[in-house]
Amino acid sequence: MRLLKTPASRLLALLLALTLPPLAVIAQTAAPAAPFSAQYRVLRDGDAIGQATLSLSRASSGVYVFSNVTRGSAGLAALLGLDVSESSRFRWHDDAVQDLGYRYHMQSAFKSITRSTAFDWSSHMITVHNGRSQQHYAAVPGTVDRNLAVLMLALHVAAGARGTVVLPVAMPDRVSQQHYAIATAPVAVRVPAGAYQAYAVQRSDADNGLRAWFAPPLLAPVRMEQRDGKGTVYLLELEHAPQ
DSSP states (O other): OOOOSSHHHHHHHHHHHTTOOOOSSOOBOSSOOOOEEEEEEEEETTEEEEEEEEEEEEOGGGOEEEEEEEEEOSHHHHHTTOEEEEEEEEEEETTEEEEEEEEEEEEOSSOEEEEEEEEETTTTEEEEEETTEEEEEEOOTTOBOHHHHHHHHHHHHHTTOOEEEEEEEEOSSSEEEEEEEEOSSOEEEEETTEEEEEEEEEESSOTTOOEEEEOTTOOSOSEEEEEOTTSOEEEEEEEEOOO
């Protein structure tokens, strides 16, 4: 994906990256996860720039929705009226997560962008809609979109996975196998919502990959960190315990 070469685009890169991490092993679970909603503060190099909400909800006919909504409330993000939303529809199929579709929308004072990804598991094909263009390519079993990958990481940690996990993630033109390292022991993490014993998860095949901390049985991460190519650090910290 191409990003605008402006300070606002670096913020946008964070908001995209928060849903970007992926793995190649399908998280097995005996039953669907319970819905939740978690509130975060968003910081850039230590300065607050907005709020984010990650939530899991039930839809009709056994379909679930995992969403990530971020709104700029301070600094440049507030001046631009930056509003980014991502949502993934999925279901549990054979005790595993099966992605059904993804939608991304970014709105600011100067620009509006909408993208989507559709999964056709009857033909094992993925279709990416990017503005006026479309891209079709074959799906790999267990492929998820970048947004749903965050939930997949949480499911792996909650299921006791440690060490390296790999997830196939739907990119604009292909399925990308992405590797993550899950710590073998928890560490103390303090965020505005309180203190947690959390397992660190880090992208191990990308220099600026996502880092996240999960505290089972919570599926909402208690902290997420992303560094851009210029050393800027974006951070999400849990503000209120998931409900």
